[in-house]
Amino acid sequence: MSTIEFAVIGGTGLTEIEGLEVIHREVVHTPYGEPSGPVTHGMIAGKRIAFLARHGYTHNIPPHRVNYRANLWALKSLGVKKVVAIAAVGGITPEMQPMRLVIPDQIIDYTYGRAHTFFEDGLTDVTHIDFSWPYCTEMRNALLTAAECAKLNVVPRGTYAATQGPRLETAAEIIRLERDGCDLVGMTAMPEAALARELDLCYAACAVVANWAAGKDNEEITMEDIHQNLVVGMTNARALLRALVC
Template sequence: MVRYALIGGTGVYDPAILTGLREEQVSTPYGDVRVKVGTYRGKEVAFLARHGEKHSVPPHRINYRANIWALKRLGVERIIATTAVGSLNLDMRPGDFVFCDQFLDFTKGRPSTFFEGGPEGVVHVDFTEPYCPELRGVLAEAAKTLGLGFHREGTYVCTEGPRFETPAEIKAYQRLGGDVVGMTGVPEVVLAHEAGICYSTVSMVTNFAAGISPQPLTHEEVLEVMAQNAERLRRLAMLALDNLPEERGCRCAHASPGIRM
């Protein structure tokens, strides 16, 4: 059974830490998903490139429901997901890692739940802890051991994209308590939580957001910073996978009635 998964965001397309890679195509009610599966120190780990291997899928077109369903079908219990983010918080500087504990959702047109009524009825899931506290703690300790700049908490603001935000929007998000901004964290975290999967994001700050940064934002800048930090990101993921306890000690598996497959 594949109990662990890495979801690679912008700039993270290669499961370099895994050996014996094979590709599996998983059928879901929302479409087929191709997932790479390999081994890291005896643990089977799935790798899914969120935007496709050539970054061909924009954030608002990603099939989030199919991706999470496919990982659940493989048996995944824990997901470490990478995201490239802009910072709204001057203490969270380019190159820092942020292990978010809350989110603000400003997406507009994305299917954001598995629970659509029907035979299962209406389901309301508690989101007091949207990100797994145990998984976040393991990542934070790994970052500390490696001497990386990191933040144990942060509020992730998710926008629809694919455009970057305006300075006025950034000011509004700051006033609401946002720390970092990206385009892919929601509904991914929501669906993982509904599926009973432990989920934590490793958000890499690539730049300060619009109105804070002294220069215009570009996608090339994001890719460049992610490339510069790829090795640090790999070492963090490797150490976290090493340090994860065999059995889950959180309540993520019981936070939702789960999805029926």
């Protein structure tokens, strides 16, 4: 059986990949409970990839209830070495306009109460990971190269604020996040990125800006607007993934 080139974790708005020739779907049981759903094995542009919908294939798992440990462990157990995470986010700084694609390079974690490490039970030594640069440089560069090939206008860096959710943030919270140096706000970067690092997975993200963050324009944030922006943004994200395997 051919090696899995990489895995895609799909976020809000991406529960399937257009053009993916599905080979089979596999239920993976893990020591950390059940993943968000079966792992889809498929071929795209002649290369084999794996796909997992972070929030479930019917989008029914809120961000604070995603079993991040089971998801990452399942992919690792299948031989995956590289992961691309797709995530819908809010834009904070001026460059992060709705429908833009962003390849973030930093994270600030504001989440709490989530199972955030594999290194807690049965250890012979306390284990730490270097998380200075939370995203894999190799995969980030591959995404940026794919964006050039697909002629997609992506923002090449940014700091992702990972908040607890599932509610959206207040305008005052967004002011604080911007003061902290954040460009984007979302709910799923952590602990996903850290768990990937603990498993030695080459992990990077493509953030799709779905809306301006609270207080960044004069309009109320509506799910209808988010959906409309994601239709365009996720179409571009799919084009990025196709270029990544070419």
